[in-house]
Amino acid sequence: MTAVRFFSSLANVPALAWDALHDGRNPFVSHAFLHGLEAQGCLREEWGWTPHHATLWEGDLLVAAAPGYLKENSHGEFVFDHAWAHAYAQHGLDYYPKWLGGVPYSPVTGPRLLALDHGHRALLLTSIQDEALRLNLSSAHINFPTPAEDAGFPEGWLPRIDVQYHWRNPGHWRDFDGFLADFDHKHRKNIRQERAKVQRAGVTFRVVHGDDASETDLQVMFGFYLRTFRDYGNSPALTLQFLQHLATSLPRNLVLFLADHQGRTIAGALCLRGGDTLYGRYWGAESALPGLHFETCYYQGIDYCLREGLKIFEPGAQGEHKIARGFLPTFVYSRHWIARPDFSAALAAWSREETLAVRRYARSLQEHTPFKHRD
Structure with a gap:
Protein backbone atom coordinates (compact mmCIF):
# COMPACT_ATOMS: atom_id res chain seq x y z
CA MET A 1 0.00 0.00 0.00
CA ILE A 161 6.40 29.26 -20.77
CA ASP A 162 9.13 31.85 -20.59
CA VAL A 163 12.41 32.55 -22.36
CA GLN A 164 15.94 32.16 -21.06
CA TYR A 165 19.22 32.33 -22.97
CA HIS A 166 21.27 29.14 -23.15
CA TRP A 167 24.49 28.16 -24.90
CA ARG A 168 24.37 24.82 -26.69
CA ASN A 169 27.22 23.11 -28.50
CA PRO A 170 25.84 21.67 -31.75
CA GLY A 171 28.62 19.10 -31.61
CA HIS A 172 31.34 20.50 -33.85
CA TRP A 173 32.80 23.19 -31.56
CA ARG A 174 36.05 21.90 -30.11
CA ASP A 175 37.51 25.16 -28.78
CA PHE A 176 36.69 28.84 -28.47
CA ASP A 177 38.05 29.66 -31.92
CA GLY A 178 35.79 27.01 -33.41
CA PHE A 179 32.86 28.53 -31.53
CA LEU A 180 33.67 32.01 -32.86
CA ALA A 181 34.11 30.70 -36.40
CA ASP A 182 30.32 30.30 -36.61
CA PHE A 183 29.74 33.98 -35.72
CA ASP A 184 29.23 36.73 -38.23
CA HIS A 185 32.13 39.15 -38.53
CA LYS A 186 30.65 41.93 -36.38
CA HIS A 187 29.85 39.77 -33.35
CA ARG A 188 33.06 37.75 -33.62
CA LYS A 189 35.12 40.96 -33.64
CA ASN A 190 33.23 42.34 -30.65
CA ILE A 191 33.89 39.25 -28.51
CA ARG A 192 37.56 39.20 -29.41
CA GLN A 193 37.86 42.86 -28.46
CA GLU A 194 36.11 42.26 -25.13
CA ARG A 195 38.44 39.41 -24.28
CA ALA A 196 41.51 41.36 -25.38
CA LYS A 197 40.68 44.24 -23.03
CA VAL A 198 40.70 41.89 -20.05
CA GLN A 199 43.96 40.29 -21.13
CA ARG A 200 45.66 43.66 -21.69
CA ALA A 201 44.61 44.71 -18.19
CA GLY A 202 46.68 41.81 -16.87
CA VAL A 203 43.77 39.80 -15.47
CA THR A 204 44.27 36.04 -15.20
CA PHE A 205 41.71 33.39 -14.34
CA ARG A 206 41.61 30.35 -12.12
CA VAL A 207 39.03 27.59 -12.42
CA VAL A 208 38.54 26.14 -8.96
CA HIS A 209 36.34 23.17 -8.08
CA GLY A 210 34.94 22.70 -4.61
CA ASP A 211 37.56 20.20 -3.52
CA ASP A 212 40.35 22.53 -4.69
CA ALA A 213 38.92 25.71 -3.21
CA SER A 214 40.73 27.23 -0.27
CA GLU A 215 38.83 28.84 2.57
CA THR A 216 40.02 32.19 1.22
CA ASP A 217 38.60 31.38 -2.23
CA LEU A 218 35.21 30.60 -0.71
CA GLN A 219 35.19 33.69 1.48
CA VAL A 220 36.20 35.94 -1.42
CA MET A 221 33.51 34.47 -3.69
CA PHE A 222 30.92 34.90 -0.97
CA GLY A 223 32.01 38.50 -0.56
CA PHE A 224 31.44 39.11 -4.28
CA TYR A 225 27.98 37.56 -3.97
CA LEU A 226 27.11 39.87 -1.06
CA ARG A 227 28.44 42.89 -2.92
CA THR A 228 26.29 42.21 -5.99
CA PHE A 229 23.14 41.84 -3.93
CA ARG A 230 23.94 44.99 -1.98
CA ASP A 231 24.60 46.95 -5.19
CA TYR A 232 21.16 46.01 -6.51
CA GLY A 233 19.38 46.61 -3.20
CA ASN A 234 18.45 42.94 -2.71
CA SER A 235 18.76 40.74 0.35
CA PRO A 236 21.22 37.85 -0.04
CA ALA A 237 19.69 34.47 0.74
CA LEU A 238 22.73 32.20 0.71
CA THR A 239 25.19 31.94 3.57
CA LEU A 240 28.92 31.36 3.68
CA GLN A 241 28.17 28.11 5.49
CA PHE A 242 26.09 26.94 2.52
CA LEU A 243 28.94 27.67 0.11
CA GLN A 244 31.32 25.77 2.38
CA HIS A 245 28.79 22.94 2.48
CA LEU A 246 28.68 22.77 -1.33
CA ALA A 247 32.46 22.63 -1.50
CA THR A 248 32.54 19.53 0.71
CA SER A 249 29.30 17.74 -0.20
CA LEU A 250 29.29 18.46 -3.97
CA PRO A 251 33.01 19.01 -4.50
CA ARG A 252 33.17 18.43 -8.25
CA ASN A 253 29.83 20.09 -8.96
CA LEU A 254 30.88 23.44 -7.51
CA VAL A 255 32.90 25.45 -10.03
CA LEU A 256 34.34 28.91 -9.33
CA PHE A 257 35.82 31.16 -12.01
CA LEU A 258 38.11 33.57 -10.16
CA ALA A 259 39.75 36.62 -11.74
CA ASP A 260 43.12 37.65 -10.31
CA HIS A 261 44.78 41.03 -10.86
CA GLN A 262 47.94 42.43 -9.31
CA GLY A 263 48.08 39.83 -6.58
CA ARG A 264 44.47 39.75 -5.48
CA THR A 265 41.19 38.23 -6.63
CA ILE A 266 38.97 40.99 -8.06
CA ALA A 267 35.98 39.07 -9.47
CA GLY A 268 34.36 35.68 -9.49
CA ALA A 269 31.48 33.62 -10.84
CA LEU A 270 29.89 30.77 -8.93
CA CYS A 271 28.58 27.90 -11.05
CA LEU A 272 27.35 24.37 -10.57
CA ARG A 273 28.15 21.55 -12.95
CA GLY A 274 25.70 18.81 -13.91
CA GLY A 275 25.99 15.79 -16.15
CA ASP A 276 26.21 17.72 -19.42
CA THR A 277 25.37 21.25 -18.27
CA LEU A 278 27.08 24.16 -16.55
CA TYR A 279 24.76 26.36 -14.51
CA GLY A 280 25.82 29.95 -13.88
CA ARG A 281 24.39 31.23 -10.62
CA TYR A 282 26.12 34.25 -9.08
CA TRP A 283 28.86 36.72 -9.85
CA GLY A 284 30.49 39.73 -8.28
CA ALA A 285 33.48 42.03 -8.61
CA GLU A 286 35.32 44.74 -6.76
CA SER A 287 36.55 46.32 -9.98
CA ALA A 288 34.76 47.61 -13.08
CA LEU A 289 37.44 46.77 -15.64
CA PRO A 290 36.17 46.80 -19.25
CA GLY A 291 34.97 43.36 -20.34
CA LEU A 292 35.47 41.78 -16.93
CA HIS A 293 31.82 40.85 -16.44
CA PHE A 294 31.46 39.14 -19.81
CA GLU A 295 34.76 37.29 -19.45
CA THR A 296 34.03 36.07 -15.93
CA CYS A 297 30.37 35.15 -16.39
CA TYR A 298 30.24 33.94 -19.99
CA TYR A 299 33.51 33.37 -21.85
CA GLN A 300 35.28 31.50 -19.06
CA GLY A 301 32.21 29.26 -18.72
CA ILE A 302 32.07 28.58 -22.47
CA ASP A 303 35.79 27.76 -22.46
CA TYR A 304 35.18 25.37 -19.56
CA CYS A 305 32.31 23.63 -21.35
CA LEU A 306 34.40 23.19 -24.48
CA ARG A 307 37.33 21.74 -22.53
CA GLU A 308 35.16 19.47 -20.39
CA GLY A 309 32.80 18.31 -23.14
CA LEU A 310 29.68 19.86 -21.59
CA LYS A 311 26.88 20.48 -24.09
CA ILE A 312 24.86 23.25 -22.39
CA PHE A 313 25.59 26.39 -20.42
CA GLU A 314 22.66 28.03 -18.61
CA PRO A 315 24.04 31.36 -17.33
CA GLY A 316 20.94 32.41 -15.39
CA ALA A 317 17.60 34.07 -16.01
CA GLN A 318 16.90 37.04 -18.28
CA GLY A 319 19.35 39.21 -20.22
CA GLU A 320 18.90 39.82 -23.95
CA HIS A 321 22.54 40.96 -24.10
CA LYS A 322 23.49 37.28 -23.84
CA ILE A 323 22.28 36.65 -27.41
CA ALA A 324 25.21 38.57 -28.92
CA ARG A 325 27.55 36.27 -26.98
CA GLY A 326 26.13 33.01 -28.23
CA PHE A 327 23.32 32.31 -25.76
CA LEU A 328 20.15 31.79 -27.76
CA PRO A 329 16.48 32.04 -26.71
CA THR A 330 15.28 28.83 -25.11
CA PHE A 331 11.85 28.03 -23.69
CA VAL A 332 11.51 27.15 -20.03
Whole structure:
Protein backbone atom coordinates (compact mmCIF):
# COMPACT_ATOMS: atom_id res chain seq x y z
CA MET A 1 0.00 0.00 0.00
CA THR A 2 1.29 3.45 -0.94
CA ALA A 3 1.56 6.04 1.83
CA VAL A 4 1.74 9.81 1.27
CA ARG A 5 3.87 11.87 3.63
CA PHE A 6 4.85 15.54 3.62
CA PHE A 7 8.00 16.54 5.48
CA SER A 8 9.07 19.88 6.90
CA SER A 9 12.74 19.01 6.45
CA LEU A 10 14.78 16.75 4.21
CA ALA A 11 16.60 15.71 7.36
CA ASN A 12 13.67 13.31 7.76
CA VAL A 13 14.32 11.64 4.39
CA PRO A 14 17.41 9.43 3.98
CA ALA A 15 19.79 10.92 1.43
CA LEU A 16 20.37 7.61 -0.33
CA ALA A 17 16.63 7.02 -0.73
CA TRP A 18 16.06 10.53 -2.11
CA ASP A 19 18.98 10.38 -4.53
CA ALA A 20 17.93 6.95 -5.79
CA LEU A 21 14.94 8.68 -7.43
CA HIS A 22 17.02 10.73 -9.89
CA ASP A 23 20.02 10.06 -12.12
CA GLY A 24 22.36 12.47 -10.33
CA ARG A 25 22.92 14.64 -13.40
CA ASN A 26 21.23 17.71 -11.94
CA PRO A 27 22.86 18.86 -8.69
CA PHE A 28 19.96 21.13 -7.71
CA VAL A 29 17.65 18.21 -6.88
CA SER A 30 20.27 16.32 -4.90
CA HIS A 31 19.63 15.78 -1.22
CA ALA A 32 22.93 17.53 -0.45
CA PHE A 33 21.92 20.74 -2.21
CA LEU A 34 18.32 20.93 -0.99
CA HIS A 35 19.01 19.88 2.58
CA GLY A 36 22.00 22.20 2.61
CA LEU A 37 19.71 25.17 1.97
CA GLU A 38 17.68 24.19 5.02
CA ALA A 39 20.53 23.30 7.33
CA GLN A 40 22.76 26.27 6.47
CA GLY A 41 20.28 29.08 7.07
CA CYS A 42 19.22 29.92 3.50
CA LEU A 43 15.45 29.36 3.86
CA ARG A 44 14.23 32.06 6.17
CA GLU A 45 10.66 32.11 7.42
CA GLU A 46 10.34 35.87 6.89
CA TRP A 47 11.07 35.31 3.20
CA GLY A 48 8.18 32.88 2.89
CA TRP A 49 10.00 29.59 2.36
CA THR A 50 8.67 26.75 4.51
CA PRO A 51 9.80 23.27 3.42
CA HIS A 52 6.88 20.92 2.73
CA HIS A 53 8.32 18.09 0.65
CA ALA A 54 5.99 15.56 -0.97
CA THR A 55 6.90 11.87 -0.73
CA LEU A 56 5.32 8.50 -1.57
CA TRP A 57 6.31 5.32 0.23
CA GLU A 58 5.66 1.63 -0.29
CA GLY A 59 6.53 0.24 3.07
CA ASP A 60 10.03 1.51 3.82
CA LEU A 61 10.79 2.19 0.15
CA LEU A 62 10.65 5.76 -1.13
CA VAL A 63 9.09 5.55 -4.61
CA ALA A 64 8.45 9.21 -5.46
CA ALA A 65 9.23 12.67 -4.12
CA ALA A 66 9.09 16.34 -5.02
CA PRO A 67 11.00 19.15 -3.32
CA GLY A 68 8.26 21.49 -2.16
CA TYR A 69 7.62 24.61 -0.11
CA LEU A 70 4.72 26.50 1.37
CA LYS A 71 5.06 30.05 0.10
CA GLU A 72 3.77 33.25 1.69
CA ASN A 73 5.00 35.28 -1.29
CA SER A 74 6.64 34.70 -4.68
CA HIS A 75 10.14 35.71 -3.63
CA GLY A 76 12.97 33.76 -5.25
CA GLU A 77 10.84 31.80 -7.73
CA PHE A 78 11.56 33.48 -11.11
CA VAL A 79 8.11 32.50 -12.44
CA PHE A 80 6.17 35.69 -11.98
CA ASP A 81 2.60 35.33 -10.72
CA HIS A 82 2.13 38.69 -9.04
CA ALA A 83 -0.76 39.46 -11.40
CA TRP A 84 -2.49 36.31 -10.16
CA ALA A 85 -2.03 37.35 -6.54
CA HIS A 86 -3.46 40.78 -7.40
CA ALA A 87 -6.49 39.20 -9.08
CA TYR A 88 -7.19 37.14 -5.96
CA ALA A 89 -6.88 40.24 -3.78
CA GLN A 90 -9.33 42.16 -5.98
CA HIS A 91 -11.90 39.45 -5.28
CA GLY A 92 -11.24 39.50 -1.55
CA LEU A 93 -9.41 36.15 -1.64
CA ASP A 94 -6.01 35.01 -0.44
CA TYR A 95 -3.54 33.77 -3.03
CA TYR A 96 -0.98 32.95 -0.34
CA PRO A 97 -0.06 30.55 1.04
CA LYS A 98 0.49 28.33 -1.98
CA TRP A 99 2.57 25.19 -2.54
CA LEU A 100 5.61 25.39 -4.82
CA GLY A 101 7.51 22.48 -6.28
CA GLY A 102 10.96 23.64 -7.31
CA VAL A 103 14.41 24.68 -6.15
CA PRO A 104 14.66 27.87 -4.08
CA TYR A 105 16.38 30.83 -5.73
CA SER A 106 17.32 28.68 -8.76
CA PRO A 107 15.65 29.29 -12.15
CA VAL A 108 17.27 26.21 -13.66
CA THR A 109 15.55 23.47 -15.61
CA GLY A 110 15.64 20.01 -14.07
CA PRO A 111 13.55 17.07 -12.86
CA ARG A 112 10.90 18.05 -10.35
CA LEU A 113 8.73 14.93 -9.90
CA LEU A 114 11.26 12.35 -8.82
CA ALA A 115 9.75 8.89 -9.24
CA LEU A 116 10.54 5.29 -10.08
CA ASP A 117 7.90 5.14 -12.82
CA HIS A 118 5.10 7.09 -14.51
CA GLY A 119 2.42 5.66 -12.23
CA HIS A 120 4.15 6.90 -9.09
CA ARG A 121 4.69 10.29 -10.74
CA ALA A 122 0.96 10.61 -11.49
CA LEU A 123 0.07 9.58 -7.95
CA LEU A 124 2.53 12.14 -6.59
CA LEU A 125 0.76 14.92 -8.50
CA THR A 126 -2.62 13.80 -7.20
CA SER A 127 -1.23 13.76 -3.67
CA ILE A 128 0.03 17.33 -4.08
CA GLN A 129 -3.41 18.46 -5.20
CA ASP A 130 -5.05 16.67 -2.26
CA GLU A 131 -2.62 18.31 0.15
CA ALA A 132 -3.34 21.74 -1.30
CA LEU A 133 -7.06 21.17 -0.74
CA ARG A 134 -6.47 19.83 2.78
CA LEU A 135 -4.48 22.93 3.71
CA ASN A 136 -6.93 25.24 1.95
CA LEU A 137 -4.21 26.55 -0.37
CA SER A 138 -5.07 28.57 -3.44
CA SER A 139 -2.82 26.60 -5.75
CA ALA A 140 0.14 24.33 -6.40
CA HIS A 141 2.97 25.09 -8.80
CA ILE A 142 5.85 23.21 -10.42
CA ASN A 143 8.61 25.51 -11.70
CA PHE A 144 11.20 24.70 -14.39
CA PRO A 145 10.48 21.01 -15.09
CA THR A 146 12.30 19.41 -18.01
CA PRO A 147 10.50 19.59 -21.40
CA ALA A 148 9.77 15.85 -21.25
CA GLU A 149 8.39 16.13 -17.73
CA ASP A 150 6.31 19.16 -18.70
CA ALA A 151 4.73 17.23 -21.56
CA GLY A 152 3.51 14.57 -19.15
CA PHE A 153 1.36 16.79 -16.92
CA PRO A 154 -2.36 16.00 -16.90
CA GLU A 155 -5.09 18.41 -17.96
CA GLY A 156 -5.84 20.82 -15.17
CA TRP A 157 -2.24 21.81 -14.59
CA LEU A 158 -2.02 25.08 -16.52
CA PRO A 159 1.08 25.45 -18.69
CA ARG A 160 3.22 28.58 -18.83
CA ILE A 161 6.40 29.26 -20.77
CA ASP A 162 9.13 31.85 -20.59
CA VAL A 163 12.41 32.55 -22.36
CA GLN A 164 15.94 32.16 -21.06
CA TYR A 165 19.22 32.33 -22.97
CA HIS A 166 21.27 29.14 -23.15
CA TRP A 167 24.49 28.16 -24.90
CA ARG A 168 24.37 24.82 -26.69
CA ASN A 169 27.22 23.11 -28.50
CA PRO A 170 25.84 21.67 -31.75
CA GLY A 171 28.62 19.10 -31.61
CA HIS A 172 31.34 20.50 -33.85
CA TRP A 173 32.80 23.19 -31.56
CA ARG A 174 36.05 21.90 -30.11
CA ASP A 175 37.51 25.16 -28.78
CA PHE A 176 36.69 28.84 -28.47
CA ASP A 177 38.05 29.66 -31.92
CA GLY A 178 35.79 27.01 -33.41
CA PHE A 179 32.86 28.53 -31.53
CA LEU A 180 33.67 32.01 -32.86
CA ALA A 181 34.11 30.70 -36.40
CA ASP A 182 30.32 30.30 -36.61
CA PHE A 183 29.74 33.98 -35.72
CA ASP A 184 29.23 36.73 -38.23
CA HIS A 185 32.13 39.15 -38.53
CA LYS A 186 30.65 41.93 -36.38
CA HIS A 187 29.85 39.77 -33.35
CA ARG A 188 33.06 37.75 -33.62
CA LYS A 189 35.12 40.96 -33.64
CA ASN A 190 33.23 42.34 -30.65
CA ILE A 191 33.89 39.25 -28.51
CA ARG A 192 37.56 39.20 -29.41
CA GLN A 193 37.86 42.86 -28.46
CA GLU A 194 36.11 42.26 -25.13
CA ARG A 195 38.44 39.41 -24.28
CA ALA A 196 41.51 41.36 -25.38
CA LYS A 197 40.68 44.24 -23.03
CA VAL A 198 40.70 41.89 -20.05
CA GLN A 199 43.96 40.29 -21.13
CA ARG A 200 45.66 43.66 -21.69
CA ALA A 201 44.61 44.71 -18.19
CA GLY A 202 46.68 41.81 -16.87
CA VAL A 203 43.77 39.80 -15.47
CA THR A 204 44.27 36.04 -15.20
CA PHE A 205 41.71 33.39 -14.34
CA ARG A 206 41.61 30.35 -12.12
CA VAL A 207 39.03 27.59 -12.42
CA VAL A 208 38.54 26.14 -8.96
CA HIS A 209 36.34 23.17 -8.08
CA GLY A 210 34.94 22.70 -4.61
CA ASP A 211 37.56 20.20 -3.52
CA ASP A 212 40.35 22.53 -4.69
CA ALA A 213 38.92 25.71 -3.21
CA SER A 214 40.73 27.23 -0.27
CA GLU A 215 38.83 28.84 2.57
CA THR A 216 40.02 32.19 1.22
CA ASP A 217 38.60 31.38 -2.23
CA LEU A 218 35.21 30.60 -0.71
CA GLN A 219 35.19 33.69 1.48
CA VAL A 220 36.20 35.94 -1.42
CA MET A 221 33.51 34.47 -3.69
CA PHE A 222 30.92 34.90 -0.97
CA GLY A 223 32.01 38.50 -0.56
CA PHE A 224 31.44 39.11 -4.28
CA TYR A 225 27.98 37.56 -3.97
CA LEU A 226 27.11 39.87 -1.06
CA ARG A 227 28.44 42.89 -2.92
CA THR A 228 26.29 42.21 -5.99
CA PHE A 229 23.14 41.84 -3.93
CA ARG A 230 23.94 44.99 -1.98
CA ASP A 231 24.60 46.95 -5.19
CA TYR A 232 21.16 46.01 -6.51
CA GLY A 233 19.38 46.61 -3.20
CA ASN A 234 18.45 42.94 -2.71
CA SER A 235 18.76 40.74 0.35
CA PRO A 236 21.22 37.85 -0.04
CA ALA A 237 19.69 34.47 0.74
CA LEU A 238 22.73 32.20 0.71
CA THR A 239 25.19 31.94 3.57
CA LEU A 240 28.92 31.36 3.68
CA GLN A 241 28.17 28.11 5.49
CA PHE A 242 26.09 26.94 2.52
CA LEU A 243 28.94 27.67 0.11
CA GLN A 244 31.32 25.77 2.38
CA HIS A 245 28.79 22.94 2.48
CA LEU A 246 28.68 22.77 -1.33
CA ALA A 247 32.46 22.63 -1.50
CA THR A 248 32.54 19.53 0.71
CA SER A 249 29.30 17.74 -0.20
CA LEU A 250 29.29 18.46 -3.97
CA PRO A 251 33.01 19.01 -4.50
CA ARG A 252 33.17 18.43 -8.25
CA ASN A 253 29.83 20.09 -8.96
CA LEU A 254 30.88 23.44 -7.51
CA VAL A 255 32.90 25.45 -10.03
CA LEU A 256 34.34 28.91 -9.33
CA PHE A 257 35.82 31.16 -12.01
CA LEU A 258 38.11 33.57 -10.16
CA ALA A 259 39.75 36.62 -11.74
CA ASP A 260 43.12 37.65 -10.31
CA HIS A 261 44.78 41.03 -10.86
CA GLN A 262 47.94 42.43 -9.31
CA GLY A 263 48.08 39.83 -6.58
CA ARG A 264 44.47 39.75 -5.48
CA THR A 265 41.19 38.23 -6.63
CA ILE A 266 38.97 40.99 -8.06
CA ALA A 267 35.98 39.07 -9.47
CA GLY A 268 34.36 35.68 -9.49
CA ALA A 269 31.48 33.62 -10.84
CA LEU A 270 29.89 30.77 -8.93
CA CYS A 271 28.58 27.90 -11.05
CA LEU A 272 27.35 24.37 -10.57
CA ARG A 273 28.15 21.55 -12.95
CA GLY A 274 25.70 18.81 -13.91
CA GLY A 275 25.99 15.79 -16.15
CA ASP A 276 26.21 17.72 -19.42
CA THR A 277 25.37 21.25 -18.27
CA LEU A 278 27.08 24.16 -16.55
CA TYR A 279 24.76 26.36 -14.51
CA GLY A 280 25.82 29.95 -13.88
CA ARG A 281 24.39 31.23 -10.62
CA TYR A 282 26.12 34.25 -9.08
CA TRP A 283 28.86 36.72 -9.85
CA GLY A 284 30.49 39.73 -8.28
CA ALA A 285 33.48 42.03 -8.61
CA GLU A 286 35.32 44.74 -6.76
CA SER A 287 36.55 46.32 -9.98
CA ALA A 288 34.76 47.61 -13.08
CA LEU A 289 37.44 46.77 -15.64
CA PRO A 290 36.17 46.80 -19.25
CA GLY A 291 34.97 43.36 -20.34
CA LEU A 292 35.47 41.78 -16.93
CA HIS A 293 31.82 40.85 -16.44
CA PHE A 294 31.46 39.14 -19.81
CA GLU A 295 34.76 37.29 -19.45
CA THR A 296 34.03 36.07 -15.93
CA CYS A 297 30.37 35.15 -16.39
CA TYR A 298 30.24 33.94 -19.99
CA TYR A 299 33.51 33.37 -21.85
CA GLN A 300 35.28 31.50 -19.06
CA GLY A 301 32.21 29.26 -18.72
CA ILE A 302 32.07 28.58 -22.47
CA ASP A 303 35.79 27.76 -22.46
CA TYR A 304 35.18 25.37 -19.56
CA CYS A 305 32.31 23.63 -21.35
CA LEU A 306 34.40 23.19 -24.48
CA ARG A 307 37.33 21.74 -22.53
CA GLU A 308 35.16 19.47 -20.39
CA GLY A 309 32.80 18.31 -23.14
CA LEU A 310 29.68 19.86 -21.59
CA LYS A 311 26.88 20.48 -24.09
CA ILE A 312 24.86 23.25 -22.39
CA PHE A 313 25.59 26.39 -20.42
CA GLU A 314 22.66 28.03 -18.61
CA PRO A 315 24.04 31.36 -17.33
CA GLY A 316 20.94 32.41 -15.39
CA ALA A 317 17.60 34.07 -16.01
CA GLN A 318 16.90 37.04 -18.28
CA GLY A 319 19.35 39.21 -20.22
CA GLU A 320 18.90 39.82 -23.95
CA HIS A 321 22.54 40.96 -24.10
CA LYS A 322 23.49 37.28 -23.84
CA ILE A 323 22.28 36.65 -27.41
CA ALA A 324 25.21 38.57 -28.92
CA ARG A 325 27.55 36.27 -26.98
CA GLY A 326 26.13 33.01 -28.23
CA PHE A 327 23.32 32.31 -25.76
CA LEU A 328 20.15 31.79 -27.76
CA PRO A 329 16.48 32.04 -26.71
CA THR A 330 15.28 28.83 -25.11
CA PHE A 331 11.85 28.03 -23.69
CA VAL A 332 11.51 27.15 -20.03
CA TYR A 333 8.35 25.77 -18.48
CA SER A 334 6.14 25.77 -15.42
CA ARG A 335 2.83 24.14 -14.42
CA HIS A 336 0.07 25.46 -12.17
CA TRP A 337 -2.89 23.80 -10.49
CA ILE A 338 -5.56 26.24 -9.28
CA ALA A 339 -7.94 25.00 -6.59
CA ARG A 340 -10.94 27.17 -7.52
CA PRO A 341 -12.47 26.09 -10.86
CA ASP A 342 -13.59 29.64 -11.74
CA PHE A 343 -10.11 31.05 -11.26
CA SER A 344 -8.59 28.06 -13.05
CA ALA A 345 -10.71 28.73 -16.12
CA ALA A 346 -9.89 32.44 -16.12
CA LEU A 347 -6.17 31.87 -15.63
CA ALA A 348 -6.16 29.20 -18.34
CA ALA A 349 -7.35 31.81 -20.84
CA TRP A 350 -4.77 34.28 -19.50
CA SER A 351 -2.01 31.66 -19.87
CA ARG A 352 -2.97 30.91 -23.47
CA GLU A 353 -2.64 34.60 -24.35
CA GLU A 354 0.66 34.81 -22.49
CA THR A 355 2.00 31.78 -24.35
CA LEU A 356 1.19 33.36 -27.71
CA ALA A 357 2.96 36.56 -26.67
CA VAL A 358 6.04 34.72 -25.41
CA ARG A 359 6.29 32.71 -28.62
CA ARG A 360 6.05 35.90 -30.68
CA TYR A 361 8.76 37.44 -28.53
CA ALA A 362 11.01 34.39 -28.99
CA ARG A 363 10.58 34.54 -32.77
CA SER A 364 11.58 38.21 -32.78
CA LEU A 365 14.69 37.40 -30.73
CA GLN A 366 15.77 34.78 -33.25
CA GLU A 367 16.29 37.60 -35.75
CA HIS A 368 19.22 38.83 -33.67
CA THR A 369 21.27 35.63 -33.63
CA PRO A 370 25.00 36.35 -33.95
CA PHE A 371 25.61 33.16 -35.90
CA LYS A 372 26.09 32.94 -39.64
CA HIS A 373 23.92 29.85 -39.68
CA ARG A 374 22.09 27.50 -37.31
CA ASP A 375 22.62 23.75 -37.34
